[in-house]
Amino acid sequence: MLSLNKISKRFPDFSLEEVSFTVGKGDYFILLGESGAGKSMILETIAGLVKPDKGSILLEGHEITHEKIQQRGVGLVFQDHAVFPHMHVKENIAYSLHGSKLSKENKKQAVQSIAQNLNIAELLGRSVSTLSGGELQRVALARTLVQKPKVLLLDEPLASLDTRLKGELRAVLRNIHRSGQTILHVTHDYEEALSLGNRIAVIAHGHIIQEGGPEEVFHHPKSEFLAHFAGIRNFFPAVLTRKDGISLAITPNDFHFRILTEGEDGPGFVMIRGEDILLSNDPIETSATNNFEGRVAEIIPTPRGIEVGIDAGLRFHALITRESLVKLGIAEDRKIYLHCKATAVRFINK
């Protein structure tokens, strides 16, 4: 659908080096990387705002590397929305319909329909200076979607929003994706990546260093950036349900995690930080409500401590100190007990 082939671009203080990846039709593709990794530059290159030095970009089989910006068929939403301040909401959304072959009535309908989809129909007559951050981002999305882009490019669309609005907008993005829209979304937030993406590519210093499904990327991180979130290795697909006032996240192989969460019932991911898992040689009594038995599968020294890989039906990774390792006499293939408080388990809605 959208392929980047060895895209390179040199700037005085930064460069993209042979960036290649492919976004399939209907994918929600996440480009994950820290600030300054070159994520926005890639989006601007796809949109045609930046001309690459080398490489090619293909969209639905056509090369668009040197195509005019207006004729590329991609839509870009900027981090800080870039809504035109001197126009009303309606004019903003209709901006891209100028010069289209639609009749006046059809244009009006297109604006009305996209505004309804994004829950901003009542804002159409408003001046943009009166809108909140979340509303502005919806207007920016509507303005881009109304032109029916083949690929929707999102540049950190949630970065400037508070937690509540983030949740709302994630739901909006999921709906847009469900309607069949192919999306390429760049972010530095791994939660966003997990929550939204079905494909993830990790970028650092202008290179793509890993690409795959969420589980592949997070379970076998190849980069420091991902390893930095060590706990991310304990993440498992699960379904959240509430029984008798208790939230339970149940994995496909029937592991039950007790959780304190305000998340909605439904599919998502369970996440536990490696440092939040306690280990013991015996089934001791603690305040932890999640207790499992397993076998030590691997012991890996890392700069942050010792990572103990444990097979308990699910593969857990606990981060402990060298002293604890020695004290408990942990060795490969030994039986071990894991304990984790419900408050340390997080649930990310998918």
Add this chain to the structure above:
Amino acid sequence: MKKFQPIQLIFILLGGLVLLFILAPLLGMVFHTSPESLLETAREKEVRNSIWLTIWTSLAGTLIFALAAIPFSYLLARKDFPLKKLVTGIIDLPVVIPHSAAGIAILGFVSRDSVLGKMGSAFGLDFVGHPAGIAIAMAFVSIPYLVNSARDGFSAVPLRLEKAALTLGASPSRVFFSISLPLAARNIVSGLILMFARGMSEFGAVIVVAYHPMITPVLIYERFGAYGLKYARPVSVLFILISLSLFIFLRWLAKEKK
């Protein structure tokens, strides 16, 4: 009561002196002019014609040259090119050179034996001693005000808004007319008003290019030379009053439009 630091008091005092320096001569002139003489002057056809000529030549010069100056300002705000600093310096040249010298330069530029003069002659237009020559002289000395103000306006338009418009399918010219121009409009209008005002008050460059027909600053000079201070004053006061009212009106209009 609010207490002032000694240094603030000194600054306020100095500020007062500067204000007095500007206002005292002007107020002195106004108080020395009787309403009767002002009315009498206003009835003179020569005076009325010259004020009207001053207004419309400056306005015409401003509007015609704006057609080129505004796109040029956009270029200066958005693009980097070799010798850009030199170009920026050239824009400010008319402000720093003596205006009589500017007049001499323009006279050479528009006289009958120059290229422009010959082109004008072909259409029966002689710039020297003609309102067209006056408009050119006024525009020459006042165009930096428009270019600089418009350039500041365009620079202040966030680049990402223009980028967003491009990705929404707008052509570069539509981006200019629908995004950059309206968002820089305040600065542009302010630059236009400044250029117009500066053009109206020009004397040095205009008198070299066209003594006749007589714009008001030249008329004031002539009345002073031929009849003295007493006769030059009412014209001066009348011109200042009309100019001030005009600019206050234009500023108000620009604010209302915003």
